[in-house]
Amino acid sequence: MPDNSGHETTGTAPGTTGTAPGTAPGGVGTASPDEVPVFELGDVSVSYNGNPALAGVTMDIGAKEITAFIGPSGCGKSTLLRSLNRMNDLIPGARVRGELLYKGTDLYGASVDAVQVRKRIGMVFQKPNPFPKSIYDNVAFGPRTVGMKGSMDEIVEKALRGAALWEEVSDRLRESAYSLSGGQQQRLCIARAIAVEPDVILMDEPCSALDPISTVRVEDLMAELKNHYSIVIVTHNMHQAARVADRTAFFSVQVDDTGRRIGQLIEADETGTIFTKPTDKRTEDYISGRVG
Amino acid sequence: MVIQKGKQPQRARLAVAGARNATESVFGASSRADRIGNVLFRSLLLLGMGFALLGMVSIIVWSFVDGAPRLDMNLITAGPSSITPETAGYRTAILGSLYVIGGVILFIVPVGVGAAVYLEEYADQTRWWNRLIEVNIQNLAAVPSIVFGILGLAFIVRGPLDLGFVAAAGSLTLSLLVLPTVILASREAIRAVPPSTRLGSLGLGATQWQTIWHHVLPGALPGIITGVILSVSRAIGEAAPLLLVGAVTFVMFDPSFFEGQFSVLPVQIFNYAGRPQEEFRVLASAGVILMLAVLLVMNSFAIWLRNHYENKNAR
Structure with missing residues (x-):
């Protein structure tokens, strides 16, 4: 993928709804939350077999910070997450419209290979899905397929340390990944994702299948990871969003004239703002537990 | 009034027995027709399996008896x-x-x-x-x-x-x-x-x-x-x-x-x-x-x- 860091934000993506001030030139390489956005979304819509699931999303997603997508079921937040690394391509009939820029490059451009996109933008799923292989091979699979250079043992150790799992598994790397607990499996999946040294990690409700203690560990891990990666997390748990996210985007379902339910971005802002003084009534109702 | 010893337990026993009968009528053996149906169905399944088994066993036995001299x-x-x-x-x-x-x-x-x-x-x-x-x-x-x-x-x-x-x-x-x-x-x-x-x-x-x-x-x-x-x-x-x-x-x-x-x-x-x-x-x-x-x-x-x-x- 070409390096586009020189000409980002030039007239693309009219970042509305209180986005980060993505106009700081020359801030490349520094890990400041106010860096140029990694994603710029301009009027993004996703449809399945012609039925719109999500429409008109315009927002920026900042680098080296955690962005949370919250909202009721069916509001399209997971759909949007999947379109950020083109996992939607795998769903027959799914179609993404609008402008979806990753560091200035159109993710859905004609010359862009979805496989290359997913190497840079990793994903962690709702249910831990380790491969039926050893712990070591689970982590090593990504680097092997990508063809990473260097000692595989070191790559694996680095990834497991990065996912705060090394201490627990260093003496049983050859055992099956299935011998781990659910929380450990999910951290293994995170280790697997960071082993290929991506830029962004997308997490689709990563804690919904975990117990509270494992959840805390994964959340701590996320806070650690955001120093190196940009993280987007979909969560049903508003407290989780409040705890971990720097910025929060609230989505909701609108019913149009023909009775179709279409997801919409209501607002996106600093997490503190969303949870204390949201601008939209719908956000306030949802946050305060009156709906959803 | 003196409480008659033996009478109370007697009554309790009766109550327990009654309750047990009531429960047994719920959890107890199913009706005769059900049981017969059950047995019939099971024998039918067994018969099917027996048939398949019989065919296989007879081929094997017959071949062995017949072919043994030439093994x-x-x-x-x-x-x-x-x-x-x-x-x-x-x-x-x-x-x-x-x-x-x-x-x-x-x-x-x-x-x-x-x-x-x-x-x-x-x-x-x-x-x-x-x-x-x-x-x-x-x-x-x-x-x-x-x-x-x-x-x-x-x-x-x-x-x-x-x-x-x-x-x-x-x-x-x-x-x-x-x-x-x-x-x-x-x-x-x-x-x-x-x-x-x-x-x-x-x-x-x-x-x-x-x-x-x-x-x-x-x-x-x-x-x-x-x-x-x-x-x-x-x-x-x-x-x-x-x-x-x-x-x-x-x-x-x-x-x-x-x-x-x-x-x-x-x-x-x-x-x-x-x-x-x-x-x-x-x-x-x-x-x-x-x-x-x-x-x-x-x-x-x-x-x-x-x-x-x-x-x-x-x-």
């Missing part, structure tokens, strides 16, 4: 003979079977698994031609073997391929016969690999092919192996289509794959069994035992292989 080394090492049934054997037929089956395995594994991978992982199921292919494969699995024999005669022995009456022609014909079964079994096995595994792999930036090679096929391997071995077991026992593509009954010289006459075990057994002399009938029975032994070994191997890979996957 010697000549059975395997000697060639066929129409004059000396006492020392004749199945040597050339066994070799022919090995050639034919070896060819079948070499052909059906890559082609069958490849077709299954295409249909499961690549084909767009909404396209009419892919659905047509799918329906046709299922139909092909039910086509009588003699039809494949005629096909083999027309297109493989003669016609475009023009191989002649050789073991290779028999191999190809049997391959076509069992290919649909292999494809169907492999597809089932591939479908049983959880989608989350595929997503996990693709989400790491693996290509579709890497995902299939490293995750889908290893996960589907036990099922694929089972399908292949069952198909091969069926191919070993086939006689009818091979008669059409040139399996002759008296091959005096060891066959080769691409030239010369060949025979296979079932055809040889069929030939011996049809002869009037008693000694040939004994020889046929011994041949049946030989085939059963081969099948048993193959199926045991299949089960072992499947368990081996299942354990490896679940490890």
Whole structure:
């Protein structure tokens, strides 16, 4: 993928709804939350077999910070997450419209290979899905397929340390990944994702299948990871969003004239703002537990 | 008033008994009709199983009783003979079977698994031609073997391929016969690999092919192996289509794959069994035992292989 860091934000993506001030030139390489956005979304819509699931999303997603997508079921937040690394391509009939820029490059451009996109933008799923292989091979699979250079043992150790799992598994790397607990499996999946040294990690409700203690560990891990990666997390748990996210985007379902339910971005802002003084009534109702 | 001792417990006992009766009437044995129905159904199922078992046991026992005198080394090492049934054997037929089956395995594994991978992982199921292919494969699995024999005669022995009456022609014909079964079994096995595994792999930036090679096929391997071995077991026992593509009954010289006459075990057994002399009938029975032994070994191997890979996957 070409390096586009020189000409980002030039007239693309009219970042509305209180986005980060993505106009700081020359801030490349520094890990400041106010860096140029990694994603710029301009009027993004996703449809399945012609039925719109999500429409008109315009927002920026900042680098080296955690962005949370919250909202009721069916509001399209997971759909949007999947379109950020083109996992939607795998769903027959799914179609993404609008402008979806990753560091200035159109993710859905004609010359862009979805496989290359997913190497840079990793994903962690709702249910831990380790491969039926050893712990070591689970982590090593990504680097092997990508063809990473260097000692595989070191790559694996680095990834497991990065996912705060090394201490627990260093003496049983050859055992099956299935011998781990659910929380450990999910951290293994995170280790697997960071082993290929991506830029962004997308997490689709990563804690919904975990117990509270494992959840805390994964959340701590996320806070650690955001120093190196940009993280987007979909969560049903508003407290989780409040705890971990720097910025929060609230989505909701609108019913149009023909009775179709279409997801919409209501607002996106600093997490503190969303949870204390949201601008939209719908956000306030949802946050305060009156709906959803 | 003095409380009468004994009276109270007495009443309590009565109450408990009453309650127990009430509960038993709920949880107790079901009605007579239900019970009879139950027993009837079970005996029916047992009868079905008994029938299947009876058929198998009678074949085995009959073959053993009949063929026992000829269970010697000549059975395997000697060639066929129409004059000396006492020392004749199945040597050339066994070799022919090995050639034919070896060819079948070499052909059906890559082609069958490849077709299954295409249909499961690549084909767009909404396209009419892919659905047509799918329906046709299922139909092909039910086509009588003699039809494949005629096909083999027309297109493989003669016609475009023009191989002649050789073991290779028999191999190809049997391959076509069992290919649909292999494809169907492999597809089932591939479908049983959880989608989350595929997503996990693709989400790491693996290509579709890497995902299939490293995750889908290893996960589907036990099922694929089972399908292949069952198909091969069926191919070993086939006689009818091979008669059409040139399996002759008296091959005096060891066959080769691409030239010369060949025979296979079932055809040889069929030939011996049809002869009037008693000694040939004994020889046929011994041949049946030989085939059963081969099948048993193959199926045991299949089960072992499947368990081996299942354990490896679940490890």
